[in-house]
Amino acid sequence: MTKKKKNVVIVESPAKAKTIEKYLGSDYKVVASKGHIRDLPQKKFGVDIEKDFEPEFELMPGKEKVVAELKKVTKGKKVYLAPDMDREGEAIAWHLSYLLGLDEDEENRIVFSEITKDTILEAIKSPKKIDDKKVGAQLARRILDRIVGYKISPILWRILKNYNTSAGRVQSAALKILVDRERAIFKFKPKEFYKIFLKYMDQDIPLVKINGKKYKKESINEKKKNEILKDLKETKFYIEKVEEKEAKRNPPQPFITSTLQQSAISKFGWSSKKTMQIAQKLYEGIETSDGPLAFITYMRTDSTRISEEAQKKAFNYLNENYGKEYTGHFKVKKSKKKIQDAHEAIRPTDVYIDPAKAKKLISGDNLKLYTLIWNRFIASQSSQSIYTEKIYTIMDASKKYTFEVVGRKRKFDGFEKFWSSSTGEKEYELPKSGELKNIELKTEKDETKPPSRYTEASLVKEMESKGIGRPSTYATIITTLLNRKYVIKEKSNLIPTLVGFIVSDLLEKNFPEIVDAKFTAHMEEKLDKIEIGETNWKSILSEFYKDFEKFLNTTEQKMKEKSLDFYYKSNIKCSKCNVEMELQFGRYGLFLKCPECGENKGLSKGILGVTIDNNVYLSEDNILPEKGKEEKTGDKCPECGGDLIIKSGRFGKFIACSNYPDCKYTAPLPARGKCPKCGSKVHKLKSKKGKIYFKCSECGEMFWDEPSDYRCPSCNGPLFYKKKNKEEMLYCPDEKKFFKESELNEL
Ligand SMILES: [Zn+2]
Ligand SMILES: [Zn+2]
Ligand SMILES: [Zn+2]
Ligand SMILES: [Zn+2]
Numbered sequence: 001m002t003k004k005k006k007n008v009v010i011v012e013s014p015a016k017a018k019t020i021e022k023y024l025g026s027d028y029k030v031v032a033s034k035g036h037i038r039d040l041p042q043k044k045f046g047v048d049i050e051k052d053f054e055p056e057f058e059l060m061p062g063k064e065k066v067v068a069e070l071k072k073v074t075k076g077k078k079v080y081l082a083p084d085m086d087r088e089g090e091a092i093a094w095h096l097s098y099l100l101g102l103d104e105d106e107e108n109r110i111v112f113s114e115i116t117k118d119t120i121l122e123a124i125k126s127p128k129k130i131d132d133k134k135v136g137a138q139l140a141r142r143i144l145d146r147i148v149g150y151k152i153s154p155i156l157w158r159i160l161k162n163y164n165t166s167a168g169r170v171q172s173a174a175l176k177i178l179v180d181r182e183r184a185i186f187k188f189k190p191k192e193f194y195k196i197f198l199k200y201m202d203q204d205i206p207l208v209k210i211n212g213k214k215y216k217k218e219s220i221n222e223k224k225k226n227e228i229l230k231d232l233k234e235t236k237f238y239i240e241k242v243e244e245k246e247a248k249r250n251p252p253q254p255f256i257t258s259t260l261q262q263s264a265i266s267k268f269g270w271s272s273k274k275t276m277q278i279a280q281k282l283y284e285g286i287e288t289s290d291g292p293l294a295f296i297t298y299m300r301t302d303s304t305r306i307s308e309e310a311q312k313k314a315f316n317y318l319n320e321n322y323g324k325e326y327t328g329h330f331k332v333k334k335s336k337k338k339i340q341d342a343h344e345a346i347r348p349t350d351v352y353i354d355p356a357k358a359k360k361l362i363s364g365d366n367l368k369l370y371t372l373i374w375n376r377f378i379a380s381q382s383s384q385s386i387y388t389e390k391i392y393t394i395m396d397a398s399k400k401y402t403f404e405v406v407g408r409k410r411k412f413d414g415f416e417k418f419w420s421s422s423t424g425e426k427e428y429e430l431p432k433s434g435e436l437k438n439i440e441l442k443t444e445k446d447e448t449k450p451p452s453r454y455t456e457a458s459l460v461k462e463m464e465s466k467g468i469g470r471p472s473t474y475a476t477i478i479t480t481l482l483n484r485k486y487v488i489k490e491k492s493n494l495i496p497t498l499v500g501f502i503v504s505d506l507l508e509k510n511f512p513e514i515v516d517a518k519f520t521a522h523m524e525e526k527l528d529k530i531e532i533g534e535t536n537w538k539s540i541l542s543e544f545y546k547d548f549e550k551f552l553n554t555t556e557q558k559m560k561e562k563s564l565d566f567y568y569k570s571n572i573k574c575s576k577c578n579v580e581m582e583l584q585f586g587r588y589g590l591f592l593k594c595p596e597c598g599e600n601k602g603l604s605k606g607i608l609g610v611t612i613d614n615n616v617y618l619s620e621d622n623i624l625p626e627k628g629k630e631e632k633t634g635d636k637c638p639e640c641g642g643d644l645i646i647k648s649g650r651f652g653k654f655i656a657c658s659n660y661p662d663c664k665y666t667a668p669l670p671a672r673g674k675c676p677k678c679g680s681k682v683h684k685l686k687s688k689k690g691k692i693y694f695k696c697s698e699c700g701e702m703f704w705d706e707p708s709d710y711r712c713p714s715c716n717g718p719l720f721y722k723k724k725n726k727e728e729m730l731y732c733p734d735e736k737k738f739f740k741e742s743e744l745n746e747l
Contacts, residue, residue, distance in 0.1 A: 005029040008073055009080040009110075009124075010096055012089070016115065019285025019292040020082070023120045031073055033083070037063045038095040040142065043734070045150050045716050047143055053541045055143055057095070067099055074100055078108075080127060085111040085342060086300055086472055087531065091138040094130050105129065113301075113342055114349045115285060115294035137530040140537035144523070144544060145169050151552055152511060154711045155559070156503060159566060160585045161709060164484065164679050165503055171480045172507050173468050173520040178454055178487055178496045179504045186610040186617065188450035193218045194225040198237060198394065198403050199440040203428055205394060209402035218448055225443055232396055237436045240393040240402075247387045247408075251328060251415035253304045254345035254380040255373060257471030258464040260299070263372060265457035269492065272456050272475040278369045279346070288361040294349055295362070295370050300471040302464075303343040306330060306381075310347060314381035317351045326414065328383040347377040354378075379419035386412040392430050405430075453493040467521030485606060498590065498609035498616070505611055506566065510555040513547065568616040574599055583616050587672065588634040602632045602643075632658075639665045673707035675699060676718030682707050705731060710744050712737070719744075 009030045011017050021030040040046040041058045048054040059067065081096055083089035093109050102108060109130045110123040145168065152167035195217070196207040207228075208214065220228070255263070257276075264275040279299035285292040306314075311330055318327045348370070353361070355371040362370060390407040407428040410416070430436070454462065456478055463469045469477055478494075481487040486500030496504070504515060513519040523544070529535045558564040568583040574594035581592035581601060592601040609618040633644045633655060642659040646669065657665040671682040671694050680698035684706070687693055694703040705720035712719050712732040719739065722731035729738040 006078060007080065008077045009082050010070065010074075011082045012084065012092060013284055015281065015286070015292070016284040018287075019115050019294050020120055022291055023115075023117045024124065028124075029073065029077075030082075031070065033070065033092065033096060034063075034066055036060060036092060036095075037067060038099065040146050043717055045146070047146055049147075049545065052538050053143055053545075055139065059099075070096070071100060080110050080124065081108055081130070082110045082112075082123075084300070085113055085298055087134050087138040087141070088472060090131055090134040091142075094135045097130060111342060113344050114297040115283070116349050133531050133533045136537040137527045140530055140540050141527055143537075143541060147541075147545065147548065148514060150716060151548075152507070152514070154716070155510075155555060156506065157709050157711070158559070159506065159564070160499070160502065161587055162499070162585070162589070164674065165499065166484060167503070167507055167511075167514065168477075168480055169514065169523075170469050170473060170520055171477050172504070172514045173517050174459065174463060174477050175481055175486055175496065175500055175504050176508065176515040177459070177462055177466075177468075177517065178481075178494055179501055181451060181454060182496050182501075183610060183612060185450045185453065187612075190447040190450070191218050192221065192445065192447050194220045194222065195444040195446055196220065196225065196228060197442040197444070198436070199442045200436060200438070201429060203405070203430075204442070205392070205403045205405050207401060208404045211400055212402070228401070229441065229443070231398075232401065232441055235396045235398065237394055237396055237403075237439055239431055239433050239436060240395045240399075241391075242430075242432050243391040243393075245389050245391075246411070247389045248384040249387070249414075249416075249421055250384055251330075251379050251382055252376065252419055254306060254347055254377050256302050256304055256345055257300055258302070258460050258474060260346055260373070261460050261474060262457040263376070264369060265455065265460075265492075267372065268368060271478070272460060273479050274365075275369070276475045278365050279373075282366060282370055282373075286362055286366060290361065293361065295353065295358070295366075296349060296373055297344050297347050299346055301343045301346060302471050304345045305343065306345055306347060306377075310344075310351070311381065314351050314378060317354075318378070318382060322382075322417070325412070326382050326417065328381055328415065330381050345377075345380075346373055348374050351378060375418045379415040379417075382415035382418060383412075385410065385414035385416045385421065387425075390428070392428060394436060453495060455492045455494065456489075457492075459494060466517045467524055468517055470524060488606065488608075495608065498603075498607045498611075498618070501609065501611045501616075502568075509565070510558075511548075511551050513551070568611060568614055570616045570618055572601070572618055572620070586634075588632070591634070602634050605634060633670075637663060637665050639663055671706045672721065673709040673718070675701060676707055677701045705733075710739075710741075713739070713744070 005027055007028045009020060009024065009028055010033055011020060011030060012033055012035055014032045014034070017030040017032045021028065024030065037060055038057045039060050040055060042061070046056040048056065079100065079102055081093035083092040097104065097108070107127045107129050110127045112119045112123040148169040149166055153165065156165040156167060198205040260279065261272040261275050264270045265272060276299065279296065282295040283297065283299050285294040315327050351374070355374055358367055358370050358374070388409045388411055392405050392407070394403040395401065405428050408423070408425050409427055410425055459478065460474045463474060463477070482489060485497055486503060487494050487496050508515045526535065526540050530537050530540060555564070569580050570583055570592055572581050572592055573579060574581050574597060576599060577594055577596040579594065579596050581594050584591050584593045589605060590603045590607065592603065593599070603618070607618065609616050631646045633646060635644045636642065637644055637657040637659065640657060640659055640663040642657050642663060644655050645658045646653055647656045653669050655667040655669055657663040668683045668685055671684055673682065674680060675682050675696035675698065678696060678699040680696055682694050682696050682703070685693055685695055694706055695701070703720065705722045708719050708721055708730055710719040710730050711717065712735065714737070715732065715734055717732055717734045719730040719732055721728055723729070724738050730741055730744060731738055
């Protein structure tokens, strides 16, 4: 019989459990909760605003078995809670403690920033009480997001008639950044300008100063260029001076979450989501020939701190393998943050596992990301690189015009042995003094460039610098924007869709704080303050809600009075009346309508367009071709790519291809509402016995009643179309209540 274990350690993931168990010895059993176990309810609001924002937590679906199992293995044992070290992990520990009926005052929470033998043994020796302040900060975030999502999303659904739209607190501020940039690109008008060089032995030496002053490159228009050329036509050019100096470059800081994501995105073309998934594996432990092994420290961090031991180890590694001159004097960049926690930068758990050794233990993407992290860390601990810079200054005889180039030659590589620097070497062959003969004046026409679109990498950088989001949320924010189709990714560029523009406009007009970067950043700071005990989550929530409720009431009042100013005039003209058509929100998506004759034009799905005030700019190729008077669904035939239309037949309406009889594709008519479970399209079907039923095209959920896009005014649950006394009403199955559609429209 195996020895009975006295202690049980609970972590989130099986991989992490395995790695930790290896270090704890036979007295400990390590089990996994498999992620989150308790959360706000899925089908209702779950926050009692009247009762001081009391949350109503529910076991997450499918977690009953996990909890029962955890209860069984922890019975009569000493329990240690070891979820990840951030707020989210603290909240998981708190939920676990509640579900397992543990003593709140017991010291049973252990935290560590890396899974190595020493840190795990150290952590288990000094458990602490669950940190209520940290839990509070996480509760506040969760409830804030719930309030914003639950209160604003139904408004979006009603206006846009699109169940797949939603408003997220932090995601909306990020969307606004993308929308603003796209608008700037749309409005941008390129300006022509000229570049002026001296050409000497195939080397281009640019004009940098006029009358001793740097000039704006756009200021050299054609007229100015001709003036300069006239000035310089007959003149001679002299080497004014050659300055030589030593330039030292500092090694980069070790990775934090945002810089890791930026590097992996630009070097490997990964998404921020993929980067985090692989980093998490490296942190939790990977099965190797030496057993499970954790390769890096915790991957969600905004601290560049490096522990003293890790610094010493890196020093020794560099000294032993590369020599004293490669060892550096690492200094942590001062951060503005008040929180002094145990977080460290992302670094290898053991710097002696260098890329060559790692190659024997891991492979593929794991090895790729580990090598990147190792190189960045060892570079951060290494010495400065040294360059010799030669600055050549050339002037015309009148000394009005200054031309300059800087040559660079590397004297010592230092940290660049591990991490290449952006500007490389370049040398020029120029005389040290005297007249520069055999030169040619050269001009080049160019134009100013529009601001570039954000990539995932530059958006993460922007969010970080604006204080929107935190290491734990950057990847989720981007994924949500893409999933909602508010943004598409083209090559690596992030482009907001027309729906993205409209959602952003709607929020900006009615809930300006939600899209405001400063407000969002300020909220993050407040959450930080909860964590350090300067305030508590209930007062942050009530402070937020006081303002939010005003906006909510105003918007709902406007909707009731049908005075919500929300319409767009398009740049597309009606082919009959030649007036600008207006954008409409229909059940099948966006379309254009002529205000004069009522003519409709369908728009393709996922359409791109730019809104500016009450105007929308679309390109002609987004407009679907007209065909007869049939009602178009806006979707394309999956078989031939033709337009799908709605036809009437013996068994009622159905969808058919407009290329009939060439294409015989047909499909059942979709229900009026989207699937209440997953938001996908629901099909109307007939059973063998002739009874009508509804089935979701994605998750397969079935309903006897037709789903609607309305939400219940009292519980916010989904409503279904159902007949009551021969009149069609909307029905809330949770509360068994009926509503009139006209009443709901008045709400
Ligand atoms: Zn018309
Ligand atoms: Zn077809
Ligand atoms: Zn579904
Ligand atoms: Zn209800």
